[in-house]
Amino acid sequence: MNITFYGHACFGIEVNGIHIIVDPFITGNPKASHIDIASLEADYILVTHAHQDHVLDVEEIAKRTGAIIISNYEIVNHFLDKDVKGHHLNHGGTFSCKEFSAKYVNAIHTSSFADGSYGGQPGGFILTANNNSIYIAGDTAVSFDMKLIPLFATLTAAILPIGDTFTMGVEEAIIASDFIECNKIIGCHFNTFPPIEINIDDAKQQFKLKSKELILLEIGSSIEL
Ligand code: NI
Numbered sequence: 001m002n003i004t005f006y007g008h009a010c011f012g013i014e015v016n017g018i019h020i021i022v023d024p025f026i027t028g029n030p031k032a033s034h035i036d037i038a039s040l041e042a043d044y045i046l047v048t049h050a051h052q053d054h055v056l057d058v059e060e061i062a063k064r065t066g067a068i069i070i071s072n073y074e075i076v077n078h079f080l081d082k083d084v085k086g087h088h089l090n091h092g093g094t095f096s097c098k099e100f101s102a103k104y105v106n107a108i109h110t111s112s113f114a115d116g117s118y119g120g121q122p123g124g125f126i127l128t129a130n131n132n133s134i135y136i137a138g139d140t141a142v143s144f145d146m147k148l149i150p151l152f153a154t155l156t157a158a159i160l161p162i163g164d165t166f167t168m169g170v171e172e173a174i175i176a177s178d179f180i181e182c183n184k185i186i187g188c189h190f191n192t193f194p195p196i197e198i199n200i201d202d203a204k205q206q207f208k209l210k211s212k213e214l215i216l217l218e219i220g221s222s223i224e225l
């Protein structure tokens, strides 16, 4: 599984010859101006919730690539109206194909589209391929529901928000990593805008003190898991 960070909460995942994009928000991200969305390949687009900083580029990428949007019922309906392909899930449900599976799990957050319309309940995903599972938390606070995740999958790594203000910050993310029983954390949702600016050296140090690894990828760079 190869994971590329496209800034904010957007990742590209390449596995078994297919391309998955998570929460595309590139054209609106001042830190990701060097990423050309026209160059991104996508077979599937996973959307955690309806906020603009997670869905802005969904329609454009889905139309160009023909990718299938996987998200909650309301978000998929929203995009089906725009003549793109989608697969409905809701919490507890799993999408499976021969290359991977994606289970939609709880998040503690909100989910409305930019015009205020309802975006269902927010979530995250457990993505599994080749006996390798990662947890993509989406925007969320830490929650006791995270203790269910190790019952579903043994995680190789987890993508957690760490920017505080709209999601958990570093302190909660460390607790979350205990709950999900995973010490390899890829941070996201930080330093995109002033309200979510954090000190990354301090964040890494706090994880290190708990014998955990916080991986903060440069925008456009990749990690192989
Ligand atoms: Ni959000």
Ligand code: MN
Binding pocket: 009, 051, 053, 054, 139, 166, 189
């Ligand atoms: Mn967000």
